Amino acid sequence: xxxxxxxxxxxxxxxxxxxxxxxxxxxxxxxxxxxxxxxxxxxxxxxxxxxxxxxxxxxxxxxxxxxxxxxxxxxxxxxxxxxxxxxxxxxxxxxxxxxxxxxxxxxxxxxxxxxxxxxxxxxxxxxxxxxxxxxxxxxxxxxxxxxxxxxxxxxxxxxxxxxxxxxxxxxxxxxxxxxxxxxxxxxxxxxxxxxxxxxxxxxxxxxxxxxxxxxxxxxxxxxxxxxxxxxxxxxxxxxxxxxxxxxxxxxxxxxxxxxxxxxxxxxxxxxxxxxxxxxxxxxxxxxxxxxxxxxxxxxxxxxxxxxxxxxxxxxxxxxxxxxxxxxxxxxxxxxxxxxxxxxxxxxxxxxxxxxxxxxxxxxxxxxxxxxxxxxxxxxxxxxxxxxxxxxxxxxxxxxxxxxxxxxxxxxxxxxxxxxxxxxxxxxxxxxxxxxxxxxxxxxxxxxxxxxxxxxxxxxxx
Numbered sequence: 001x002x003x004x005x006x007x008x009x010x011x012x013x014x015x016x017x018x019x020x021x022x023x024x025x026x027x028x029x030x031x032x033x034x035x036x037x038x039x040x041x042x043x044x045x046x047x048x049x050x051x052x053x054x055x056x057x058x059x060x061x062x063x064x065x066x067x068x069x070x071x072x073x074x075x076x077x078x079x080x081x082x083x084x085x086x087x088x089x090x091x092x093x094x095x096x097x098x099x100x101x102x103x104x105x106x107x108x109x110x111x112x113x114x115x116x117x118x119x120x121x122x123x124x125x126x127x128x129x130x131x132x133x134x135x136x137x138x139x140x141x142x143x144x145x146x147x148x149x150x151x152x153x154x155x156x157x158x159x160x161x162x163x164x165x166x167x168x169x170x171x172x173x174x175x176x177x178x179x180x181x182x183x184x185x186x187x188x189x190x191x192x193x194x195x196x197x198x199x200x201x202x203x204x205x206x207x208x209x210x211x212x213x214x215x216x217x218x219x220x221x222x223x224x225x226x227x228x229x230x231x232x233x234x235x236x237x238x239x240x241x242x243x244x245x246x247x248x249x250x251x252x253x254x255x256x257x258x259x260x261x262x263x264x265x266x267x268x269x270x271x272x273x274x275x276x277x278x279x280x281x282x283x284x285x286x287x288x289x290x291x292x293x294x295x296x297x298x299x300x301x302x303x304x305x306x307x308x309x310x311x312x313x314x315x316x317x318x319x320x321x322x323x324x325x326x327x328x329x330x331x332x333x334x335x336x337x338x339x340x341x342x343x344x345x346x347x348x349x350x351x352x353x354x355x356x357x358x359x360x361x362x363x364x365x366x367x368x369x370x371x372x373x374x375x376x377x378x379x380x381x382x383x384x385x386x387x388x389x390x391x392x393x394x395x396x397x398x399x400x401x402x403x404x405x406x407x408x409x410x411x412x413x414x415x416x417x418x419x420x421x422x423x424x425x426x427x428x429x430x431x432x433x434x435x436x437x438x439x440x441x442x443x444x445x446x447x448x449x450x451x452x453x454x455x456x457x458x459x460x461x
Contacts, residue, residue: 002122003097005180006041007088010034010104011054011075016231022056024104025063026235029242030266030284032063033229036107036242038070043111044118046100050088054078080198081174082190089184098122099183101176101201105229107238109175113225117218121177127213128182128205130155131175133223141171142202144217152217153209155202159195170219172202173226182208242267272308296331304335307343321353324360356387359402371395372414376402382426384409401436 014023024034034051041049049070053060061072075087085101092099098121100114113131121129130152132144142157143165155172156165186207190199208215220226229235246267247260254273257263262279265271269283272291277283282300289295290308298315306312306323313330320337329335329347338355341347345358348365356370364370364381372389374397375381385406387398396414400406404418407426418424419436427443434440 003047003095004045004100004118005048005050005092005095005097006044006046006100006102007085007092008034008037008041008049008051008102008104009081009084009174010060011052011057011078011084012105013055013078014105014230017235018232022059023229025056025059026229028107028235028239029246030268033107033235033238034060034063034104037102037104037109038067040109040111040114041100041102042069044100044114048092048095050091051104052084052087054084080192080196081201082187082199082203085183085201086187086199089187092180092184095180097180099178099180101174101178103174103228106173106175106226107229108225108227108241110225113220113222114175117175117177120216120218124214124216126177126216127179127208127211128215129177130205130215130217131173131220131226132170132217133173133220133226134169135171135223136169138166138169138171142174143168144170144172146170152205152215154206155200157194157196157200157202170217173220174201174228175226176201178204182213278314290325299330303337313349370398373398373400375400376404376420378402379404379406381406382408382410386411388413 010024012023017023025032028036038049051060051064051070051072052075053072054075057074064070064072071091073087073091075084117129117131140158142155143161144152145154145156145165147153186204189207190203192199194200205215224241229238243264246265247257247263250271251257251260255271256276259279263277264282266284270288272289274291275289275293277295278297280298281295285303287301287304289306292309293306295312296314299312301318303320304318307325309326310323311328316330316333318335321335321339323341324343326343327341327345330349332349333347334352336354339353340357342358342360344361346363346365350366351364351368354371356373356375358375359377361377362375362379367383368381368385369387371387372395373387379400388411389395389398398412398414399417401418401420403421405423407424409427410424411429413429413431416430416433418434419438421436422434422438422440424430424434425439425441428440429442430440
C-alpha cells in the first residue's frame with residue numbers, strides 16, 4: 001500500500017477579495033473554501049493533511065484544529081510556493097510515500113481527478129506528476145513546456161515566459177503528486193532567480209529531469225476543476241458550480257426539484273427520495289429531510305431534522321428544529337431553535353415557536369407565539385394566543401396538558417400550567433394554574449351604554 005500525505009497551500013491574503021476574511025475561509029455552499037480541497041485529499045486516501053497558513057493564520061489554524069487528521073504550519077513570509085511547501089517539512093517528518101500538493105483556493109477539484117493523477121504517478125513510478133488543463137485564455141498561469149515527443153520538460157511562469165511560451169494553452173494547476181524523498185531532498189535546491197524573486201515549486205520538475213527521474217503531466221478533462229478563486233466574481237461562479245453538483249447528486253438519488261437553478265442546498269444536507277423542493281428554497285447546515293416531503297417555494301431551513309411526509313409551506317423559516325412525521329408548517333411560519341413537533345402537528349400561517357415541544361396531533365393554526373412551552377397531545381391553540389414567557393429578567397415555561405382547547409386571543413402568563421381536558425375561553429389572560437377538566441375565563445363584565453354614540457354626535461354638532 002502506498003501511503004499518501006497532503007499539503008494544502010493556504011497562506012495567501014487574497015487581496016482581490018477585498019475582504020477582512022482570509023480568502024480560504026470564505027463560505028461556499030455551506031463550507032469554508034478550504035474545506036473542499038481538504039475533503040478531496042481525504043477521499044483520495046490522504047492519511048495526514050498539513051495546511052500551510054499565512055494571512056489570518058489563527059482563524060485558519062482554528063478551523064484545521066477541529067479535524068484529527070489535519071495540522072497547520074505557519075509561513076510567516078510569503079516567499080513562493082516552494083518556500084510554502086518547505087515550511088511543512090517538519091510536520092510531514094520522515095514520511096515515506098506520496099505527497100499530494102493542493103491549493104486551498106481550488107474548491108472545484110474532484111477526488112476522481114486526483115485519483116487519476118495518483119494512478120498515473122504510481123504506474124509511471126514518477127518522481128513528480130503535475131495536473132494540467134488546456135484553457136482558452138492562459139494569462140497569469142504557468143505554461144507546460146513539452147518536447148517534440150510530448151514529454152514534459154519544464155513549467156514556465158507567466159512573467160518568465162517568452163512570447164512563444166505565452167502562446168501555450170496548457171497550464172499548470174499548481175496541483176502535484178511527488179515522491180516524499182524526492183520532494184524533501186530537493187526542496188532546498190530551488191532558486192529565487194526569477195522575475196518575482198520567489199521560490200517556485202515548479203522548479204522541482206526541471207530538477208527531477210536533470211537528475212534523470214521520471215516526470216509526467218495529467219491533463220484534466222474539465223478545466224473548471226482547477227479554477228482558482230481570487231475575487232468575488234469567481235467565488236460566486238464556484239458556488240454556482242458546487243450547488244449544481246449537489247443538486248444533481250440529490251436528484252439522481254430520487255429528490256425532485258422544480259427548478260434546480262433556483263434551489264440552494266448546502267454540502268452535507270441529506271434529503272430522502274420522493275421529496276419535492278420548490279424554487280427559491282435555502283436548505284443549509286446540518287439538515288436532514290426525510291422521504292415524501294414537500295418543501296414549497298421560498299422556504300429557509302437550517303440545522304433541522306425533518307421526518308417523512310412533512311409539508312413545509314411557502315415562505316416559512318425553520319431553524320434548529322426537529323419535526324417528526326406528517327407535520328405541516330406554514331405558510332409564513334417561523335420555527336426558532338429548540339422547537340420539536342411530533343407526528344401530525346400543524347403549525348399555520350404567522351405562527352412562531354421557540355423552545356416549544358408539541359405532542360402528537362396538536363395544532364396552532366394562525367397568528368400565535370409559543371415560546372418556552374410544553375404542549376401535550378391533541379391540543380388546539382386558538383388564533384392570537386401568546387405564551388408570555390419573559391418577565392424582563394428571566395424566561396418561564398408554559399405547560400399545556402393533553403386535550404386542552406385554548407380559545408382565541410389568550411395570553412398565558414408563565415410560569416403557568418393548564419390541566420388536561422380544560423378549556424380556556426377566548427380573550428382570557430391566564431395567570432394561575434388551571435385544574436384539569438376546567439373552564440378558565442377572565443373577562444370584565446360587558447357594559448352597553450345605549451345611545452352613547454348619539455350623545456357624542458350632538459356635542460360635536
